[in-house]
Amino acid sequence: MITPEADEELLIVELYDIHSYELIRYIYMLVNDELQSEDLLQETFIRAWKNVHRMKEIENSRAWLFKIAHNASMDYLRKKKPIHLIEKFIKSVPDPSLQPEKYIQTMEESRELIDRINNLKDRYRKIILLRKVHEFSIRETADILKWSESKVKTTLHRAMKSLEDSYIRAEEVYYEKKS
Structure with a gap:
């Protein structure tokens, strides 16, 4: 039997598989630090996991994850000045x-x-x-x-x-x- 907790875990894993590459590129452009980008990606999914119960209210999971990643990155950057953005312009x-x-x-x-x-x-x-x-x-x-x-x-x-x-x-x- 699949429990609600297992469903939530599968959902987070699926969201990670779908969006992690794009999210880490975005985070990297904000913080310009590869290791910190990985930490912030992890922080993004920890925050998502803590709020996965809200997923039923979320219309766009991609935008929701980017918002979490953005907020986590801004929290980090507020602590670490100066900000250096967009070291690599992916497009x-x-x-x-x-x-x-x-x-x-x-x-x-x-x-x-x-x-x-x-x-x-x-x-x-x-x-x-x-x-x-x-x-x-x-x-x-x-x-x-x-x-x-x-x-x-x-x-x-x-x-x-x-x-x-x-x-x-x-x-x-x-x-x-x-x-």
């Missing part, structure tokens, strides 16, 4: 099967993008990570960050504008140096 990793010249160019562009994102305000980095890298909906992002949906939209717009402006400023400096 920007080029395909190694590209021609060597194209691969190198794409790697350089990815590095530049990572550097620019790292120089954004903290809230801009978070919103780009959740909306553009992990592709959460506006509602899911609002839930994870405990923001209103309108704040998510506005902040994303400002973050993308700030990122775009950093490229424009860099181009202006480059052309001023050439002339």
Whole structure:
């Protein structure tokens, strides 16, 4: 006979199997420390285990786990300053099967993008990570960050504008140096 506790354990194991890879990538982008990311992933699932009884109320288990991971990471980062975000921008990793010249160019562009994102305000980095890298909906992002949906939209717009402006400023400096 399967007990409710066994069902909960199976559910946590299933959630781990489905979401752990994506969660650890997200956590790593927040804390930029591989060992700490593993600890925070474990902390995420411990917190999930303690609240597994709430699963019936949860509409989206993926967003729920990301919210737990986000909160665990923020708790850690509040204790450890300064914050270094997005050491590796997962979506920007080029395909190694590209021609060597194209691969190198794409790697350089990815590095530049990572550097620019790292120089954004903290809230801009978070919103780009959740909306553009992990592709959460506006509602899911609002839930994870405990923001209103309108704040998510506005902040994303400002973050993308700030990122775009950093490229424009860099181009202006480059052309001023050439002339």
